[in-house]
Every structure is written in C-alpha cells, then in structure tokens.
Ligand SMILES: NC(=O)C1=CN([C@@H]2O[C@H](COP(=O)(O)OP(=O)(O)OC[C@H]3O[C@@H](n4cnc5c(N)ncnc54)[C@H](O)[C@@H]3O)[C@@H](O)[C@H]2O)C=CC1
C-alpha cells in the first residue's frame with residue numbers, strides 16, 4: 623500500500639499525534655512510517671501501533687506520498703536536513719508539517735527548498751484528543767495542503783489558524799501551558815494535603831476542580847471573572863483564598879510565565 627504519512631521523530635508529541643491519527647482512522651497503519659533513531663522507541667512504536675519504522679530519514683522521505691510530520695527537537699533540525707537534502711524536491715513533494723518550537727517558516731523553507739510547509743504548535747493533551755493546535759501556512763500552499771493539516775490536527779483536538787508572527791505567543795501559552803496547569807494541579811493537591819486531606823483524595827479534588835471549571839467556562843462561555851465572582855461569597859472562604867493568591871502574585875506569575883516561554887521560543891528560532 624502507498625505510504626501516505628511519514629513521522630520524523632517518534633517521541634512524546636510524535637506518538638501523541640500518531641496514536642490519534644490511527645485511532646480516528648485518518649491514516650491506516652499500513653500507510654504510515656516512523657523514522658526514529660532510538661531502537662527501543664522504534665520497536666515500541668512498531669509493536670504498539672503496527673506502523674513501519676526506520677532509522678533512515680532519507681529512505682523514509684523517498685517513500686512518503688502525502689505528508690511528513692517533523693517532530694524532532696529544534697536543535698536536531700540541521701541533522702535531519704542533511705539526511706534528506708539530496709532527496710529534495712520530490713515531485714510532487716509531500717506536504718511538510720513542522721511542530722518545532724521557534725523554528726520559522728522561512729527557516730524551514732530555506733532548509734527544504736521547494737517543499738510546501740505548514741508550521742504548527744500542538745500541545746500534549748493531543749494524546750487524549752483534547753489538544754489545542756495553532757497552524758500557519760507557508761507560501762505556495764495549495765488548498766489540499768491546508769485541508770490535510772487541518773484534518774490532522776482536528777483529529778487530536780481543536781485547531782486555530784494564526785499569522786506566523788503570533789506563533790511564539792501561541793507556544794508560550796497553549797504549547798507550554800499544560801506544564802503550568804499540571805503545576806497548578808499538583809500545588810492544589812499539596813494544599814489539600816497540607817489542610818489534612820489524604821493524598822489520593824486531594825489529587826482527585828484538585829484534578830476535577832480544574833477539569834470541571836474549564837468545562838464550565840467552555841460550555842457556558844462565561845467570563846472567568848464572572849465565574850470567580852459567583853464562587854466568592856462576601857466575607858467567605860473563597861475571597862480569603864483569592865486574596866492570598868493576589869498577595870503572592872499568582873496572576874502576574876502566570877502572565878510572566880507565558881511571556882518568558884514566548885520569548886524563549888523567539889530565541890530558539892535564531893541559530
Ligand atoms: N512536548 C511538548 O509538549 C511539545 C513539543 N513540541 C515540539 O515537538 C518537537 C518534539 O518534542 P517532543 O516530542 O517533546 O520531543 P521528544 O524528545 O520526546 O521526541 C523527539 C524524538 O526525535 C527523535 N530523534 C532525534 N534525532 C532524530 C533524527 N535525526 N531523526 C528522527 N528522529 C530523531 C528522538 O529520538 C525522539 O524520540 C519539538 O520540536 C518541540 O518543540 C511542540 C508542542 C508541544
């Protein structure tokens with residue numbers, strides 16, 4: 623069968639996207655090949671998902687007929703380019719989707735001359751189909767390429783299209799955001815334990831408070847400030863907690879975290 627999808631880098635994000643694309647039957651197992659240098663990862667991905675695997679990016683590139691997803695660390699980009707450069711351009715060239723933080727469309731287009739490119743920033747909730755992905759499109763993209771990229775990321779969650787100048791901010795917010803939320807869940811659970819709750823109960827309460835609040839805001843479209851007002855009774859418990867968060871600079875810390883991550887994304891593009 624024709625190989626339609628090639629994945630360069632079968633790590634955390636590569637596997638997250640791969641698993642959902644197969645589960646949603648966007649691609650058949652026999653249509654996918656993963657290129658990954660770690661033997662242990664190759665055999666894991668082959669056994670778990672049944673996909674073909676290789677450690678040769680050049681060989682993979684020459685087999686793929688539709689889409690290549692680039693999911694290596696940004697620092698590995700130049701090594702990958704060296705491995706595939708003499709296979710470029712293939713006619714018709716497969717679409718390349720890069721999920722590399724910080725690496726611009728211009729850098730990618732210079733690295734892969736003649737290849738149609740989409741730059742995307744997904745996040746780890748993609749693993750469970752609850753991802754948030756922003757995409758931006760390179761020059762010379764055809765409608766079919768746009769359709770392919772949208773279909774791929776809709777299979778792992780929601781998709782928004784932005785202009786490229788916003789991709790670093792996207793990376794700082796939704797790309798890196800799962801880590802901030804995970805820290806918050808952990809800290810809430812710790813607070814529960816400090817207040818006397820058993821660890822397992824504290825974790826369950828923390829997790830479902832975050833999950834439920836996000837669901838409530840998403841489904842009712844209520845402004846977060848209005849929800850906060852609904853929870854805070856005059857002279858009650860919640861305003862005592864909110865006051866402490868404000869004293870510790872909670873909201874400012876989150877804003878600065880997003881800005882610092884966005885700035886780091888910007889830096890990573892310059893090398
Ligand atoms: N982890 C996250 O939350 C997110 C990561 N990203 C981006 O996704 C990319 C991958 O990140 P992760 O999956 O977290 O990293 P990872 O380290 O889990 O996966 C990268 C994989 O690439 C493989 N690899 C190394 N050299 C290679 C080569 N020459 N050819 C093919 N594969 C090679 C590694 O063995 C590894 O399995 C990064 O560029 C990152 O910026 C984007 C959004 C979210």
Ligand SMILES: O=C(O)[C@@H]1CCC=N1
Nearest residue numbers: 722723793797798799
């Ligand atoms: O930390 C990183 O560089 C990657 C990009 C977005 C999430 N993780």
